[in-house]
Every structure is written in structure tokens, then in C-alpha cells.
Amino acid sequence: MSSLHLYDTQSRTTSLFTPIKEGEVGIYLCGATVQAPPHIGHVRSGVNFDILRRWLTKSGYNVTFIRNVTDIDDKILHKAIHEEMPWWALAMKYERVFADAYAALNVLPPTYEPRATGHITQMIELMQLLIERGAAYAPGNGDVYLEVRKLESYLTLSRQKLDDLQPAADADETYKKDPRDFALWKAAKPGDPSWPTPWGAGRPGWHLECSAMAHQYLGESFDIHGGGLDLIFPHHENEIAQSEAAGYGFAKRWLHNAWVTASGEKMSKSLGNSLQVHELLKTVRGIELRWYLGSAHYRSMLEFSHDALAESATAFRRIESFLHRSVEILGTEPTPVLGSAFIDAMNDDLAVPTALASISEALRIGNSAITSGDKAVIATSANEIRGALEVLGCDPFDPTFASASTNDDITAALDGTIKMALALREAARVRKDFESSDAIRDGLTALGIVIEDTAQGPRWSISRKTEGSGS
RNA sequence: GGUGGAAUGGCCGAGAGGCGAGGCAAGGGACUGCAAAUCCCUCUACACGGGUUCAAAUCCCGUUUCCACCUCCA
Numbered sequence: 001m002s003s004l005h006l007y008d009t010q011s012r013t014t015s016l017f018t019p020i021k022e023g024e025v026g027i028y029l030c031g032a033t034v035q036a037p038p039h040i041g042h043v044r045s046g047v048n049f050d051i052l053r054r055w056l057t058k059s060g061y062n063v064t065f066i067r068n069v070t071d072i073d074d075k076i077l078h079k080a081i082h083e084e085m086p087w088w089a090l091a092m093k094y095e096r097v098f099a100d101a102y103a104a105l106n107v108l109p110p111t112y113e114p115r116a117t118g119h120i121t122q123m124i125e126l127m128q129l130l131i132e133r134g135a136a137y138a139p140g141n142g143d144v145y146l147e148v149r150k151l152e153s154y155l156t157l158s159r160q161k162l163d164d165l166q167p168a169a170d171a172d173e174t175y176k177k178d179p180r181d182f183a184l185w186k187a188a189k190p191g192d193p194s195w196p197t198p199w200g201a202g203r204p205g206w207h208l209e210c211s212a213m214a215h216q217y218l219g220e221s222f223d224i225h226g227g228g229l230d231l232i233f234p235h236h237e238n239e240i241a242q243s244e245a246a247g248y249g250f251a252k253r254w255l256h257n258a259w260v261t262a263s264g265e266k267m268s269k270s271l272g273n274s275l276q277v278h279e280l281l282k283t284v285r286g287i288e289l290r291w292y293l294g295s296a297h298y299r300s301m302l303e304f305s306h307d308a309l310a311e312s313a314t315a316f317r318r319i320e321s322f323l324h325r326s327v328e329i330l331g332t333e334p335t336p337v338l339g340s341a342f343i344d345a346m347n348d349d350l351a352v353p354t355a356l357a358s359i360s361e362a363l364r365i366g367n368s369a370i371t372s373g374d375k376a377v378i379a380t381s382a383n384e385i386r387g388a389l390e391v392l393g394c395d396p397f398d399p400t401f402a403s404a405s406t407n408d409d410i411t412a413a414l415d416g417t418i419k420m421a422l423a424l425r426e427a428a429r430v431r432k433d434f435e436s437s438d439a440i441r442d443g444l445t446a447l448g449i450v451i452e453d454t455a456q457g458p459r460w461s462i463s464r465k466t467e468g469s470g471s
Numbered sequence: 472g473g474u475g476g477a478a479u480g481g482c483c484g485a486g487a488g489g490c491g492a493g494g495c496a497a498g499g500g501a502c503u504g505c506a507a508a509u510c511c512c513u514c515u516a517c518a519c520g521g522g523u524u525c526a527a528a529u530c531c532c533g534u535u536u537c538c539a540c541c542u543c544c545a
Contacts, residue, residue, distance in 0.1 A: 073543085229475090233474085303483085315494060434504055438504095451506090452508045
């Protein structure tokens with residue numbers, strides 16, 4: 001059996017994954033700044049790393065997965081004024097929207113989900129340590145800066161040179177030793193929330209929280225740090241700077257997911273609401289959106305289109321349909337099993353697209369087995385497919401996705417009603433009264449009920465039409 | 472200016488020196504009273520120009536186009 005190899009942004013190579021502590025994996029993923037509803041780019045990151053987490057768990061590791069919530073920053077404060085509510089209420093509001101989106105996509109809750117504002121103490125301790133070690137300084141204006149020129153490793157993740165950076169246009173350099181020094185802590189402005197520190201009241205800079213929280217929950221060194229590609233600079237560079245200057249080993253491996261793009265360009269709010277998660281969930285189910293977002297390789301850009309989403313959803317329904325038919329024929333849910341092709345693909349830096357090819361193969365074999373009535377092969381295929389879907393977080397039998405269409409009274413009544421109609425249709429077909437039989441089928445079709453004549457007799461299902469077209 | 476990424480058949484998307492991933496669409500066939508579903512077959516691609524090699528989509532050199540980061544960003 002193959003073993004897991006993962007890419008590392010720091011070394012720009014793919015290598016064998018070996019955890020610091022045998023059997024344990026610590027992952028820190030940069031989560032959302034909760035200042036607006038999530039678009040699909042945000043949840044792609046969530047889905048990609050959820051697949052990593054599930055694969056590590058499936059591979060036998062005990063995974064500690066941290067995803068933070070940035071609940072204090074400039075944008076939140078501005079947005080709070082705009083929406084006329086306290087900043088903390090706004091943060092809570094959007095944190096819940098994010099949580100709902102993650103839940104709809106079956107992204108497992110993190111082991112711990114720390115909020116920045118809950119870790120001010122740890123941040124102050126970290127700043128004290130940095131100042132003691134001579135890496136940071138408080139010039140007396142209430143800010144605390146990190147002195148980046150002292151750090152050997154600074155900018156090694158993004159492979160840039162300090163002097164090549166374009167200087168920030170708006171920076172007030174009166175207190176900084178070097179214009180590239182960044183703020184660990186920002187002095188309070190009138191009206192803004194603040195916390196007391198030995199250097200004056202203020203609030204945390206963006207980067208500090210992740211170093212403080214990663215240390216709190218994962219220790220001085222941990223296995224994997226993840227986030228979007230756009231976080232490499234400055235956020236991850238600055239995290240490294242803070243943590244290494246504090247004497248921590250910090251992350252052993254960096255994983256970055258690529259963007260979702262639209263018309264070739266990185267997704268942004270300017271593209272409008274249609275790409276927000278809750279909007280897309282009006283056109284496809286959560287499991288289908290997850291399938292779509294998870295099906296591209298995490299390091300490849302995913303070019304979004306409604307047509308591609310619709311196509312992906314159709315492909316997923318085909319797989320799902322096979323699993324449901326296998327249950328009808330075998331009378332039992334498939335037992336998740338992993339095929340070797342799937343395992344090898346996932347171990348190769350989570351090559352989901354290659355892994356999907358193995359699902360297609362199993363699907364073809366399984367469908368043929370339904371035609372030939374080979375129950376053993378049906379079971380083998382269904383087990384393998386379910387095993388794969390489980391890892392991808394797209395198991396249709398997962399309670400998260402269980403729809404209302406299973407086994408309640410209304411469904412039973414509907415099933416009985418349709419079966420009665422189908423019995424009438426069968427009677428008409430037997431007497432070759434195809435006009436009547438087709439009328440029954442057409443009538444059901446018009447109600448959104450799809451009839452298929454199978455070797456085991458007619459079966460019905462609710463048709464799901466995706467609104468395709470558009471862009 | 473600095474640092475990265477990308478260009479694959481009608482479309483989407485993997486791969487990464489020899490054996491054409493996979494899906495969708497299209498055409499043909501099987502099955503069907505007709506459909507639907509399913510299965511089988513067909514459609515032989517790697518931006519451009521050089522080079523290396525017995526062999527290049529894959530390696531090297533150059534070119535073009537696009538995207539991103541360097542300011543908040545998943």
C-alpha cells in the first residue's frame with residue numbers, strides 16, 4: 001500500500017508525510033474573517049482541508065484540526081457601522097452564516113474553533129516574549145511591531161526579497177524602525193474596541209492571532225498549516241516570523257489551496273451575490289456543491305460556471321442513483337471499502353480527480369452488474385464507491401445529507417400512490433394499451449416524477465433539475 | 472519592477488520522457504411497445520518556435536497570451 005505524500009509550499013516539492021508524533025496530526029487552517037457571507041471560494045478551502053482531514057483520519061491518524069475565526073479586524077468594525085450593530089454582534093452573525101454553510105457542505109466542525117477575541121491573553125504573552133527576545137518593539141505610540149530585518153527566515157515561504165517588496169503606500173513610518181515591520185498590535189482609536197496591554201490599550205493585528213492560537217492548541221511545532229494561496233504573503237510569512245522569533249518550530253508543512261475563479265479571475269465580492277453559498281444552494285444540494293468543489297485538485301484553480309456546476313451535479317446523481325439502486329436490489333446499505341486505485345490517488349497529494357476516475361470505473365462495473373443481475377459484483381462496486389464518497393464527504397447515506405424523502409409517513413403515502421399509478425400503467429401495458437400507459441407516465445413526469453422500467457420492474461424517483469445556463 | 476501559477480480534444484478536467492485518466496456533449500449500436508436508465512463503439516488533444524533523445528504533452532532554451540501575490544483576501 002502506498003503512503004501519503006503531500007506538497008509543501010515551503011520546499012515547493014511533494015514529499016512523504018511523516019507526523020511529528022506517531023499516529024497524531026495537528027493541522028491549523030486559517031479560517032474566515034467573519035464580516036460577510038461566504039462565497040464558494042471560502043468554502044472550497046473548507047472542503048479541501050476537510051477532505052485532507054478525513055483522509056488522514058481514514059489513514060489511521062488522530063487528527064487535531066484547528067480552524068480559527070477572526071472576529072476582530074478593520075473590516076468588521078467598518079461593516080458594523082454600516083449595518084448599525086455592535087461589532088461583536090456582526091461578527092457573531094456572520095460566524096453563524098459561515099457555520100451554516102460549512103454544515104450544508106458537510107464540512108466537519110474543527111476539533112477546536114478558537115476566536116481571536118478569546119485569545120488576547122495569549123497574544124499579549126507572545127508579544128512579551130517577542131519583546132524580551134529582542135524581536136519586537138513598542139515605540140510608545142501604543143503599537144507593537146515586529147522587526148523583520150532581524151529574521152533570517154523572513155519571506156522564505158513566498159521566496160521574495162525584502163527590498164523587492166513594494167512599500168505600502170499608506171504606512172506611517174514615524175514609529176517603525178523599518179517600513180516593512182508589521183504591526184503585532186494596534187493602538188486603540190477612539191470609539192474602537194480595545195484591550196489593555198503593558199503598552200497601552202489596543203487591538204490585535206491580523207497576524208498575531210494565528211500564531212498565538214496555533215501555539216495554544218497545537219504547541220510549539222505542529223504538522224500542517226493550511227490556507228488559501230493568497231495568504232502566503234503577508235499573512236503566513238508574518239505568522240512564521242512571529243512564531244519563529246518566539247523560538248517555536250511552528251508548521252512543518254504548508255498546504256495552500258487555489259482559488260475559485262470566474263471568467264478567469266479570482267472570485268471577489270464584485271462578482272455579486274450569485275456566487276454566495278446560500279445562493280448556489282438554491283440550484284443544487286449541498287452534497288452536489290461539495291462534490292463540485294472537491295472534485296478539482298486542491299492546488300488547481302477551479303473555474304466556476306453554472307454549467308459546470310450543473311454538469312457536476314448530474315454526474316454525482318448518476319453515482320448516487322447507482323447506490324440507491326444497489327440498496328433496492330441488495331436490501332442493505334453498502335459497507336464503505338477503499339479500492340487500491342483510490343487509495344493510491346489520494347496518497348499522491350490528494351489527487352481527487354484521479355481518484356474520481358476509479359469511481360467511474362466502479363460505477364460502470366456496478367451498473368453492468370445490475371443489468372446482468374450479479375449481486376456480488378453490485379455489492380463490491382457499491383461498497384467501493386461508498387468508501388470513496390465517504391472520504392470525499394459526499395456519502396449520500398451520511399445523516400447530514402439525509403433528505404426528508406426517507407421513510408416518513410408522507411413519503412410512504414406518496415410511494416403507495418405512485419405505485420398504484422404504476423400498477424395501472426403495467427396493466428395497460430399488458431393489454432398493449434400504450435396510449436393509456438404513456439398517459440400515466442406523462443402525467444407523473446409532469447409532476448416531476450421520473451419513471452424507469454428496469455429488469456426488476458418500474459421504479460420512480462423525484463427528478464432534480466438544475467438551473468443550468470447562465471454565464 | 473520582484474515572486475509565483477496557468478495554456479491539453481466541442482466543453483470540463485487529470486497526467487508528466489514510450490503504452491491517449493475520467494467526465495460531459497455529439498454520432499452510431501444494444502436493450503425497450505416507445506421512452507427513461509444502463510451498457511458497447513466512435514470522435515486520437517496537449518499555446519507557439521527551436522533543441523536534447525531511439526522516443527517529448529512531459530526535459531532544455533526562447534516567445535506569446537492569461538491569472539495571481541507584493542494593500543484586505545480562502
